[in-house]
Amino acid sequence: MSGSIPTSRVANLVGEIPAPAFSGLATRLASVIADGLLPLDQRLPSERDLATALGLSRTTVTRAYGMLREAGYAAARQGSGTWTRVPGGPARGHDRALLPQPDRASTMDLSCAAPAAVPGLASAYAAAAAALPAYLTGHGYFPLGLPELREAIADRYRRRGLPTSSDQVLVTSGAIAAIAAAAQALLGPGDRVLVESPVYPNAVTSLRRAGARVVAVPVDPDGWDLDAMEASLRQAAPRAAYLIPDYQNPTGLLLNDDQRDRLGAALARARTVAIVDESHADLHLEQLPVPAPMAAHSSSAITVGGSSKAFWGGLRVGWLRVPHGRQQLFTRARLGLDLGAPILEQLVLTELLTGPDGDAHQQRARLRAQRDALAGALAERLPDWRFRVPAGGLSLWCELPRPVAAALAVECERRGLVITPGSVFAPEGGLASFVRLPYTRPEADLLAAVDVLHTAWTALDGRHDVADPVRILIA
Ligand SMILES: Cc1ncc(COP(=O)(O)O)c(C=O)c1O
Missing domain, CATH: 1.10.10.10 (Winged helix-like DNA-binding domain superfamily/Winged helix DNA-binding domain)
Known part of the structure; x- marks a missing residue:
């Protein structure tokens, strides 16, 4: 371009x-x-x-x-x-491990739902580098996180209406490390954990690695089935429930306040601790009232947050917000995984959160335009595909008229486009009619991707599905 x-x-x-x-x-x-x-x-x-x-x-x-x-x-x-230009030219945007054909230079990757860095990131790094010398005389280990970052994060919860002190915040190496720490802290072999289906698969891997048995409850393209969730909580009495109420990955759905209330009450009755993943919580793309954080409806909830989606995945900084009295347990669990997040990146995130674009307004404006471009092109070129335009988040969750998502992914791959079929998000299998299409790339790329989707879909022409392509999914 x-x-x-x-x-x-x-x-x-x-x-x-x-x-x-x-x-x-x-x-x-x-x-x-x-x-x-x-x-x-x-x-x-x-x-x-x-x-x-x-x-x-x-x-x-x-x-x-x-x-x-x-x-x-x-x-x-x-x-x-x-x-x-930038010195040396733009570096390759993704790791070879993520591409089905690593040597194919022209591949367009729509398998990763993570945007480019928010404007201003290089300046935030420069400011962080200037603040770094103050830390160099110490040993550099901050297993709970830098105090100023913990306070900036606590302040954001307070501004969202959830009283939080900085000692409730534990900074981690990304949201995924926060989920792993929560799983280690809360779960043991054989414990049941309720998860949504579809769901972000790396979280499920973390839960299973802690020994948990996953109980999946379907989330429909139109929303959560709270009757089914209540029944599952009652019958399985799971120790924990991993939930993504804010622009769920992959569906983009948002749980409203009434639903949060009802779910919070059901969690309390079952004595189930919610692990609430708010990785996408800042990505509001509409001017609608924002529901209170799930932890305001469920006082025992453990909240997971991250900076990858609003700011940049390369920061690798996330956090846990835990109820008073549970800090020790989570700190110990975390120390079994790593000893802290990098100081420079914590300083960068502090800069970003306390700076003029702390609410990622620019990132959201870019995502909104990209979402609308992708949704418009899909509706025009592939009118049989069904999707809801989400009010936030990063992806369209598209239902195909036939259960051929894996075959479609293979056809797209032949034409240099990588997409993720729905089965990758299905903890117990299925979802063969769905594909997730992130709108995290520039508009021109998304329009080119819809061209490929259209050609690949036409080429499928009544053929049946194939085995799922083997994929590593990051975001
Ligand atoms: C719901 C959810 N949780 C966690 C993560 C991982 O985030 P991080 O990059 O902060 O580890 C992702 C990434 O896509 C996600 O979608």
């Missing part, structure tokens, strides 16, 4: 220019490109236009562009101006 960036946008983003103007301008431009505020491979304004817009001389802008090129943040193209 390539185009040019309006001069007024560049001038706005650059803002105040530190003296001397030529190097100040180069530094500001490098910073906004590194932060993802200006897209890559786009033509910068002509030197004359930018000079006029910023009230600088043309020579100053020419020198600034020269410095920018030397630093690797721009490249000149013969006869067509100066283009944005």
Whole structure:
């Protein structure tokens, strides 16, 4: 994708220019490109236009562009101006372990429901690096997490209406490590755990690894079946229930306040502890009232949070919020898994949470546009497929007219598109009519993906399903 960036946008983003103007301008431009505020491979304004817009001389802008090129943040193209880039070019976006055909460079990966970094992340890293020296005289182990990050997280719960003190927060290496710690703390061999189906599969692996026996309760594309959940809680009296009430992965569903109340009461009757995964809780894409956190409806609940979806998966920082009196148990469980999350990334997350875009507004705006582009293209090109446009989260959960999701995934793979069939999210098998389509890539990629989906679907032409493709799923 390539185009040019309006001069007024560049001038706005650059803002105040530190003296001397030529190097100040180069530094500001490098910073906004590194932060993802200006897209890559786009033509910068002509030197004359930018000079006029910023009230600088043309020579100053020419020198600034020269410095920018030397630093690797721009490249000149013969006869067509100066283009944005990052030093070394963009790195490969995903690990080879995730691709069915690792050597195929052109593969588009729609198997990972995780967005690109939120704009401003490079600056947050720079600020964190500046704050790091204060920690270097100590040993660097913070098994509970940096105090300032724990307080920033506690504050977010308070602002969501859930009284929380920082000593209830335990910082982990991602939400998945928080789930593993919770499983270790709460579960032993043979204990039953209620899970939704479909569900995020890596969480189920963590629960099973702790020895738990999984009891799955179906979640329909239209919502939770609370009668079935109440019956399961009554009959199985599970020790724990792993729940994703906020933009559930993969369905994108949101449990409303009344449903939370009812489920909270059923959990209390069964003496079941909820492990509430709020990984997607910040990803509201509509202006609708936001329900209170599930822990406000279930006082024994353990809440899992994460930064991967609102900010960036590469941070690998998540957390647990535990009820008063249970901190020791969870700290001990955590120490059997790892000894703390990296300090630099904790500082980065503190910067992000306490900064001007602490609610990930920019990430949400981007996701909203991408969601609408994907939903629109699918409705037009594949009108037989059924899906609800979710009010938040990262994916469309699509029901095909026939149970051929695995065959569709194989056909797509042949054409360079990786998608995840519904069976991957089915803890007890099934869901062969569903595919999960994340809207986490730029709109142009999503439209290209719908072209491939359409061709692959047409090529299937009445054929039956095949064995599930073997996949590693991350997000
Ligand atoms: C529901 C859910 N929980 C946990 C995770 C893992 O998150 P993290 O990257 O913070 O470990 C994911 C990732 O997709 C998820 O969807």
